[in-house]
Amino acid sequence: MFDINELERKWLTYKIKSYLPHAIIIISTLVIFITLFTTINYQNSKSRVQNGNTAAVAKDGNISKVKAETITAKKVDSNTQNTPLENTPQKAQETINEKFFNEKNETKKVETKVVLTPSLSFMDKINKSTVSEPIRIIEAEAPAVETVKEEERVIAKEEAITLEEPKGSINIKRQNIQNDIEQVIKRFKKSNDPTLSLFIAKSYYNAGDYNLAYNYALITNEIDSNQETSWIIFAKSLVKLDQKDKAVETLKEYIKQSHSANAKTLMDEILSGEMK
Amino acid sequence: MKSNIFKNSKNVFLDIVNAEDYIQIDRVSKMYHSFKDSVNKPLKMLLLYGKPGTGKSMFLTKLYHDLLSSRIVYLYQTPILDDSEFFKTLAKDILDVKYQGDLNFTQFMKILENRALDYVPIVLLDEAQLYSNFLIEKIRLLSDTRKIKFVITLHKTEKEDLIAKEHFQTRIWDSIELKNASASELKVYIQKKLMKANCFDSANMFKDSSVKLIHNLTHGNYRDTNKLLYILFDIYSHYHENNPAKINTISISNKIIEMSAIHTGLIHV
Ligand SMILES: Nc1ncnc2c1ncn2[C@@H]1O[C@H](COP(=O)(O)OP(=O)(O)O)[C@@H](O)[C@H]1O
Ligand SMILES: [Mg+2]
Numbered sequence: 361m362f363d364i365n366e367l368e369r370k371w372l373t374y375k376i377k378s379y380l381p382h383a384i385i386i387i388s389t390l391v392i393f394i395t396l397f398t399t400i401n402y403q404n405s406k407s408r409v410q411n412g413n414t415a416a417v418a419k420d421g422n423i424s425k426v427k428a429e430t431i432t433a434k435k436v437d438s439n440t441q442n443t444p445l446e447n448t449p450q451k452a453q454e455t456i457n458e459k460f461f462n463e464k465n466e467t468k469k470v471e472t473k474v475v476l477t478p479s480l481s482f483m484d485k486i487n488k489s490t491v492s493e494p495i496r497i498i499e500a501e502a503p504a505v506e507t508v509k510e511e512e513r514v515i516a517k518e519e520a521i522t523l524e525e526p527k528g529s530i531n532i533k534r535q536n537i538q539n540d541i542e543q544v545i546k547r548f549k550k551s552n553d554p555t556l557s558l559f560i561a562k563s564y565y566n567a568g569d570y571n572l573a574y575n576y577a578l579i580t581n582e583i584d585s586n587q588e589t590s591w592i593i594f595a596k597s598l599v600k601l602d603q604k605d606k607a608v609e610t611l612k613e614y615i616k617q618s619h620s621a622n623a624k625t626l627m628d629e630i631l632s633g634e635m636k
Numbered sequence: 637m638k639s640n641i642f643k644n645s646k647n648v649f650l651d652i653v654n655a656e657d658y659i660q661i662d663r664v665s666k667m668y669h670s671f672k673d674s675v676n677k678p679l680k681m682l683l684l685y686g687k688p689g690t691g692k693s694m695f696l697t698k699l700y701h702d703l704l705s706s707r708i709v710y711l712y713q714t715p716i717l718d719d720s721e722f723f724k725t726l727a728k729d730i731l732d733v734k735y736q737g738d739l740n741f742t743q744f745m746k747i748l749e750n751r752a753l754d755y756v757p758i759v760l761l762d763e764a765q766l767y768s769n770f771l772i773e774k775i776r777l778l779s780d781t782r783k784i785k786f787v788i789t790l791h792k793t794e795k796e797d798l799i800a801k802e803h804f805q806t807r808i809w810d811s812i813e814l815k816n817a818s819a820s821e822l823k824v825y826i827q828k829k830l831m832k833a834n835c836f837d838s839a840n841m842f843k844d845s846s847v848k849l850i851h852n853l854t855h856g857n858y859r860d861t862n863k864l865l866y867i868l869f870d871i872y873s874h875y876h877e878n879n880p881a882k883i884n885t886i887s888i889s890n891k892i893i894e895m896s897a898i899h900t901g902l903i904h905v
Contacts, residue, residue, distance in 0.1 A: 362867070362899050364874055370905045371895045377905070 404567060541567075554584040561593045570600040588620050595623075599630055640876050641885075645838040646869035648829050649862040653693045653713075655701035659828045661821050664691065667812050672699060674810040675707070675758060675787065680779040682787040686814030689859030692789040693762050695814060699787065700760050709758040715766040722771060730757045730784065741774045748783055756785050764788035816856035823847040825858065826865065837885060838869070846888040853893070853902045860902065867896040 541563045548556035561576035577594035580587055591614045598607035611627040614620065629635035674682055684692050693713065700711040710729050716722040723744040727733040731751055764772070778784050817825055823842060830839035854860035871892050875883045883889065897903040 362870070364871070364878075367871070367895050367899055370898050371891060374894065374898060374903060374905045 552583060554580045554587055554590070557583065558587055558590055558593075561590065561597075565593050565597060565600075570597040573597040574601065588618065588622060591620075591623060592626055595626060595630070596635070599635055604630060640873055641835065641837050642869045642872040642876055644833060645830055645835045646866055646873060648833045648835060649866040649869070651859060651862050651866075653697050655697045657829070657832065658694060658698040658701075659825055659832070661817065661824055663821065664695070664814070667814075668695065668698070671695075671810065671812050672702060675699070675703065675785070677810075678782070679785070679810060680782065681776075681785070683811035684787065684789040684814065685791070685811065687816070687857070688791055689857040690814040690816055691858050692791075692814055694858075696760050696762050696787070696789050703758060707758055708755055709760065711760040711762070713762045715761065715763050717766065717768070717771075719768075719771055719774075726759070726784075730759070741777075745778075745781075748778075748781065753783065756783065758785045758787060761786060761788045763791070765791045816854075817851075817858065817861075818856060819844075819848055819851040822851050822854075822856050822861060826850075826861070841885065841888045843887050846890065846893060849890055849893050853897045860900075863900045864893070864896050864902060867899050868892055871895060871899075 541560060544556050544560055544563070547553070548560060557576050557580040561573050561580060564570070564576060565573035573593055574597035577590045577597060580590035581594065584590070591610070595607040595611050598604070598610065608627060608630055611623050611630070615623050615627065626635065671682065671684070684695060686692055697711065697713070700709055703709040708730075712725075716725055720738040720740065723739045723741060724735050727735050727739060727744060727747060730753075731747055733747060761767075761775075767775070775786055775788075779786050823844065826842050826847065827839045830836070830842075850861060850864060854864055868888070872883060875892075883892070894903060898905055
């Protein structure tokens with residue numbers, strides 16, 4: 361004979377045991393997702409805090425935002441000499457792109473050429489304060505450039521390695537995100553490569569620094585007006601800066617020339633209020 | 637309170653080998669008939685082998701039962717392990733000679749040769765893997781005389797495979813391997829068995845999914861299935877009497893199948 365209660369208890373243990381592996385898998389995936397989500401949020405808010413004062417100042421339109429940038433850029437410059445790089449940094453930058461930005465919009469070549477021309481007084485203000493500044497910096501910094509290619513390469517490699525690590529490097533990443541942007545800004549100043557400025561625009565947009573995002577989108581567009589993403593970031597930044605009408609206007613202009621589906625989607629989202 | 641339909645169902649799965657309880661399962665049934673035909677051919681020996689619980693004893697018992705009407709046939713379900721005892725039993729049964737004292741192989745052969753039987757008696761030996769190598773060798777020599785025909789069953793393990801090869805390879809004309817049931821054969825087995833005992837309600841409770849779970853647990857082994865279902869109906873009986881809210885009579889509950897498997901050791905907790 362059997363003890364029915366004992367048997368029922370054993371059966372329950374058996375059931376729990378057989379579901380345990382599934383439960384563990386589900387829970388651990390959830391935990392990983394939540395951790396990732398919160399770290400990314402934390403990263404964003406942290407860089408927002410870092411840019412906080414400068415961004416606010418720029419919004420007021422009094423002092424050039426780029427001042428702060430110049431200082432940091434200089435500081436980094438003195439640490440690692442800046443040289444236009446070809447392969448490795450390019451790769452590293454691509455990795456950053458993939459890792460940190462979920463931009464669905466792939467850059468697409470468009471035949472027609474429309475260049476962004478901000479006409480509002482608001483734009484003028486920003487233009488004066490920020491867009492002109494980086495150029496000045498480039499000029500100022502240019503003579504100081506020394507070629508220490510090897511060193512730079514090593515750094516770039518290290519960067520790439522840390523970024524490729526899937527887990528455990530979250531802390532390093534968090535510390536590096538501001539650094540990364542600065543590094544890329546430096547490289548951009550040397551090379552004037554629009555993919556770099558676009559990356560910077562995306563970075564600032566994701567960090568919540570919409571003024572700087574606007575600036576770099578504009579800069580990118582000036583260099584290469586076919587960069588779809590630059591238009592999109594430009595428009596998105598405008599929305600964030602309470603310039604919804606200007607954003608729609610810009611997008612309309614761009615869609616006319618490019619028939620970009622992504623731009624259309626974005627415009628619809630802005631008009632419907634989905635994108636705020 | 638409704639009568640306990642589960643009590644009768646439980647007894648259906650007692651591990652008893654009885655020719656009347658034999659259930660025809662298509663594949664085995666075909667094998668059975670060809671094997672039965674082989675008995676009537678001038679073959680020295682027939683071998684039935686397979687893992688424990690695949691129905692060898694049942695098969696042999698059924699064969700014995702079916703041959704009784706037409707042939708002189710003897711069934712030894714439990715092996716006679718002592719040599720002298722084995723020959724004495726054969727002498728008594730086949731030759732009607734009651735022998736006092738020990739009887740060895742040579743003596744038995746002499747008696748057999750001196751007796752002119754006008755038929756070949758069939759001797760069915762179950763669980764032949766239990767016989768000593770010595771006795772197996774003598775059985776082989778007896779078969780060579782063609783005066784007695786042996787049908788033996790063997791558990792199939794590596795060791796027994798060897799015995800089968802060494803001792804019988806050259807002499808066996810026909811052999812059959814019995815295997816575990818497939819899921820559909822198991823369903824036929826369970827339902828036919830229950831219906832034979834008029835347990836129609838419980839037979840109807842075995843849906844494909846329940847049988848599939850049982851098959852997963854027992855791999856279609858008849859003995860393991862019997863054990864499992866015996867406990868299963870024991871648990872059903874218990875619930876029926878003490879806690880009828882816990883069971884339904886529409887289909888067999890997976891929970892109770894698993895509880896039975898835990899109790900019989902098919903599932904380790
Ligand atoms: N064809 C069958 N019909 C009915 N019962 C069967 C059949 N085959 C096997 N069984 C049941 O399965 C159990 C195990 O079978 P058995 O012949 O003793 O296996 P083996 O001798 O191979 O170990 C038996 O108790 C028997 O009731
Ligand atoms: Mg047996």
